[in-house]
C-alpha cells in the first residue's frame with residue numbers, strides 16, 4: 001500500500017455516461033487518470049455500467065486500437081446498442097416520456113415500471129430503461145426474482161430524461177467500427193479476446209465493507225466472495241498473457257488478500273452514493289490495483 005489520497009472532482013468534457021450507475025467511476029476519474037498506462041493496444045471494460053472510464057479515455061483521445069465494452073446486464077447493453085444504432089428514434093421516445101413524466105410523475109413512473117406489456121421493440125425497451133434510471137431512487141438497478149425492476153421512484157424536481165446532445169455524442173463515439181459492445185460475462189469476453197498489450201479495466205461489483213452493506217443489484221445473480229476469487233484467478237491468467245490490468249474494489253481483507261502479490265496499489269477515499277443513509281455515505285476507502293508500474 002503506497003499512497004492514500006483525497007479525490008478532487010475532475011471536470012470532463014462530453015460525452016459523459018448516459019445512465020446513473022451504482023459504483024459509477026466519475027468521482028474517481030482524476031485518480032484513475034494517473035494510473036492509465038502510457039501505451040496500450042485495445043481497451044477492455046467488461047464491467048461497463050455507465051462506462052465513465054471508457055468515455056474519459058475517449059475524451060482524452062486515448063482509444064486508438066478499438067475497445068471491447070461489455071456487461072452482464074441485458075437492459076444496459078441493449079441501451080448502448082440502441083444509442084449506437086437508433087439514436088434518433090430513442091430520442092423521440094424519450095421526449096414523449098419526458099413530457100408524460102412532467103404531467104404526472106408518480107403515475108407515469110409506476111405505470112411505466114409496472115407495465116406487464118413488453119416493449120414492442122429495442123428502442124422502446126432502451127427508452128423505458130433510461131427513463132426509469134433517470135427517475136428512480138438514486139439510479140439504482142435492482143430486479144426481483146422474476147426479473148422485474150422494483151426500485152421505487154426517486155425525488156427529483158426536474159430530471160433530465162432526454163439528454164439529446166449527450167446521446168448524440170455517445171452515438172458518434174460508439175459508431176466507430178472498432179468499438180464492440182457485447183452482452184457477456186466478464187470471463188468469456190476476456191478469455192476469448194484479451195492479449196498481450198491490451199489494457200483491461202476491471203470494476204466489478206464491490207466486495208462489501210460490512211455484512212449489511214452488500215449491494216447485489218445490477219444482475220439477478222449478484223456477485224459473492226466466490227465470484228471475487230474467480231475474478232482474481234482470471235486476473236492472474238491475464239497477467240500471464242501480459243495484459244495491462246487495472247482493478248478497482250473496496251479496501252477489505254478479502255480483496256487485500258486476493259491481490260497481495262500486486263505491487264502497485266493506491267488507496268483512495270470516496271463517498272459511496274448507494275447508501276440510503278447519507279451519514280453512511282462517507283469514509284469508504286477503495287483500492288486501485290495494477291500489474292504495471294505507474
Ligand SMILES: C[S@@+](CC[C@H](N)C(=O)[O-])C[C@H]1O[C@@H](n2cnc3c(N)ncnc32)[C@H](O)[C@@H]1O
Pocket residue numbers: 021022023024025026046047048049050051052053070071072073184185186187203204205206218219222223
Ligand atoms: C461497479 S459496476 C461498474 C460501474 C462502472 N465502472 C461505471 O463507471 O458506471 C459493476 C458492473 O458489473 C456488471 N456485472 C456484474 N456481474 C457481472 C459479470 N459476471 N460479468 C460482467 N458484468 C457483470 C454489473 O451489471 C454492473 O454494471
